[in-house]
Amino acid sequence: MTLRFDHRVAVVTGAGRGLGRAYAQLLAARGAKVVVNDPGGSLTGGGNDPGPAHSVVDEILTAGGQAVANTDTVATAEGGQAVIDTALEAYGRIDILIHNAGIVRRGALRDMTYEDFDAVLDVHLRGAFHVVRPAFPPMCDAGYGRVVLTSSIGGLYGNHGVANYAAAKAGILGLCNVVALEGAAHGVTCNAIVPGAVTRMAEGLDMSAYPPMGPELVAPVVGWLTHENCSVTGEVYVAIAGRVARVAVSESPGVYRPEWTIEEVDANIDAIRDMSAPVSFPVVPDGHGAHIRYSFDRAAPRVGTS
Numbered sequence: 001m002t003l004r005f006d007h008r009v010a011v012v013t014g015a016g017r018g019l020g021r022a023y024a025q026l027l028a029a030r031g032a033k034v035v036v037n038d039p040g041g042s043l044t045g046g047g048n049d050p051g052p053a054h055s056v057v058d059e060i061l062t063a064g065g066q067a068v069a070n071t072d073t074v075a076t077a078e079g080g081q082a083v084i085d086t087a088l089e090a091y092g093r094i095d096i097l098i099h100n101a102g103i104v105r106r107g108a109l110r111d112m113t114y115e116d117f118d119a120v121l122d123v124h125l126r127g128a129f130h131v132v133r134p135a136f137p138p139m140c141d142a143g144y145g146r147v148v149l150t151s152s153i154g155g156l157y158g159n160h161g162v163a164n165y166a167a168a169k170a171g172i173l174g175l176c177n178v179v180a181l182e183g184a185a186h187g188v189t190c191n192a193i194v195p196g197a198v199t200r201m202a203e204g205l206d207m208s209a210y211p212p213m214g215p216e217l218v219a220p221v222v223g224w225l226t227h228e229n230c231s232v233t234g235e236v237y238v239a240i241a242g243r244v245a246r247v248a249v250s251e252s253p254g255v256y257r258p259e260w261t262i263e264e265v266d267a268n269i270d271a272i273r274d275m276s277a278p279v280s281f282p283v284v285p286d287g288h289g290a291h292i293r294y295s296f297d298r299a300a301p302r303v304g305t306s
């Protein structure tokens, strides 16, 4: 059965180009009313151009879909509020929020300016809060919501020259977990996408050996995460060059001792690091508590546990 979004209202930040454009077009083609947000700046965040947001709206309308443009920045609280207000004013509700907006400012850590660090956090991480914060109450009040935040391979594993971007993209996973936890009782899910696609963010890279990796290989995964059928929350999904996979935090079981010295850490480091039987704790319903209980059980095993 075709999975559709009739009567659903979606906000996609940074939807004037690249991945966001693909998400907006896919949801609109399946019946969603879409707010296409994009101030249309440069890759590093400079300037404004209403053209990209409006041309995506025009494409959607021409194809028979429904969409409105918003050109506010997500980098400020006022801008984020205005993005969400556009959905509430134009369509009276918000069911889906995809925070996808992004900029890149590269620089080696030893040279990175505070301005470049802040500018990247403002769009990716604070930008996520600036749109989640006003969208979350109406979603909870309506008893339904689908939030997707955008992380990155750089957020999971780092990369050279992007301390700002890596920190922001890792921080987004922390926010995602809490949205999932606090939304669970209200029918609101939140998951993160780790996309890989050839967009303007790939400018300057040698892509001659890359397999096909357009945004259309990522959009269906984000589409499912924003659909009623989405049965997961507090999770992280990779979509790159046709590979779709789940990412999870895992821990080694570790070593328990009632007392430790530096020498005993030294003697046990291989066993401490041994990931051959990893444990992981799903965020929802209570990964935080499960982690603590697992750790405490090592100190004082309850009857029936080891």
Ligand code: NAD
Pocket: 013, 014, 015, 016, 017, 018, 019, 020, 037, 038, 039, 040, 041, 042, 043, 045, 052, 072, 073, 074, 075, 100, 101, 102, 103, 123, 150, 151, 152, 153, 194, 195, 196, 197, 198, 199, 200, 201, 202
């Ligand atoms: P892109 O540059 O093509 O699109 C990003 C869009 O965000 C642009 O249209 C831009 O104008 C918009 N934007 C920038 N600042 C904004 C702001 N303050 N408010 C609202 N919109 C703003 O890049 P993309 O590759 O499509 O990236 C989309 C998202 O995916 C980003 O969060 C990016 O970090 C992430 N990502 C992309 C890749 C990849 O391989 N392309 C990999 C990992 C993560």
